[in-house]
Amino acid sequence: MIGLSHYLIVSALIFSIGLVGVLRRRNLLMLFFATEVMLNAVNIAFAAISHYYNDLTGQMFAFFIIAIAASEVAVGLGLLILLYKKYGSLDLDDLANMKG
Amino acid sequence: MYEIVAFYLFSVLTIGLFLVTVLSKNVLYAMTSLAAGMVLISGFFFILGADFLGVVQLVVYVGAIMALYSFAMMFFDATRDIKEKNTNPALVFILGGLSAFVLVLMFAAPIHSDAIVALYPMHDGIGNAQDVGMVLFTKYLIPFEVAALMLLVAMISGIILAGKKMDLSLTEDTSADDEIMTKKDEK
Known part of the structure; x- marks a missing residue:
């Protein structure tokens, strides 16, 4: 039978995939995709805990996470378009203009 | 099954x-x-x-x-295709090790799961959408409205950020346009 730990393990695996993406990608658009993967992993964990503890709070938090993800994408894509207009590239190495 | x-x-x-x-x-x-x-x-x-x-x-x-x-x-x-170069493998190694350590800590942390009580329990015989609506519009009404405001702000900022200089082409090479123009002039 599928228990809570199965869902949590799948969620952790997907979260790790997103974390790998955040750590190793240098393109800003790919970083956005990796953050979406991580947000989805957290949503799975919330829905699973909500189901196995018979509590609706987890689903509520998943709704708010989806709302936050939507607004993050709207603002972030606007910023990405501005950056692309200014620099002609979305690579993080090209955008680093503060040399420390 | x-x-x-x-x-x-x-x-x-x-x-x-x-x-x-x-x-x-x-x-x-x-x-x-x-x-x-x-x-x-x-x-x-x-x-x-x-x-x-x-x-x-x-x-x-x-x-x-x-x-x-x-x-x-x-x-x-x-x-x-995106060309990416990983300039600093040691940094990636350290960051990956640290995040794996944090993940192990999170999963190995003791959970006092007997003490967890359902704050807003689901009801039998009521559909999930109705149940969600009851909780969302009574207990979570203020976060819901704040989320609506946040989405409005995000929409306005998205329009303003992406809407600047919309008449300029981004992907087309401007030198190609010049070339076409000079060819027309030659004719």
């Missing part, structure tokens, strides 16, 4: 698709596999009995966010 089959099918497919998203060099491949993985994640929600959450996932993620990404893709040059 069906639940087990569906769970393993969805989990294997989702993990594979998200691996493609993270490791692919092509933006279009990454985006399509991300959209497919989100559809399958809504399958998880339907198995878990969170019907309304699954529908919201389909409508918002697959419908709105992926459409937004694909429209933004028109501004960028999506056909070209």
Whole structure:
């Protein structure tokens, strides 16, 4: 039978995939995709805990996470378009203009 | 039985698709596999009995966010493969080790699970959408309204940020236009 730990393990695996993406990608658009993967992993964990503890709070938090993800994408894509207009590239190495 | 089959099918497919998203060099491949993985994640929600959450996932993620990404893709040059160079492997190694350590700590942390009491329990005989609506519009009304305001602000900022200089072409090479113009002049 599928228990809570199965869902949590799948969620952790997907979260790790997103974390790998955040750590190793240098393109800003790919970083956005990796953050979406991580947000989805957290949503799975919330829905699973909500189901196995018979509590609706987890689903509520998943709704708010989806709302936050939507607004993050709207603002972030606007910023990405501005950056692309200014620099002609979305690579993080090209955008680093503060040399420390 | 069906639940087990569906769970393993969805989990294997989702993990594979998200691996493609993270490791692919092509933006279009990454985006399509991300959209497919989100559809399958809504399958998880339907198995878990969170019907309304699954529908919201389909409508918002697959419908709105992926459409937004694909429209933004028109501004960028999506056909070209992304060239990335990892300049500092030691930093990646340290960061990866640290995050793995934090993840192990989180999962090995003791959970006092007997003391967890359902704050807003689900009711039998009531559909999930009705149950969610009851809790969302009584206990979570203020966060709901704040989220609506946040979405409005995000919409306005998205329009303002992306709307500047919309008449200028981004992907087309301006020198190509000059070339066409000079050819016309020669004729």
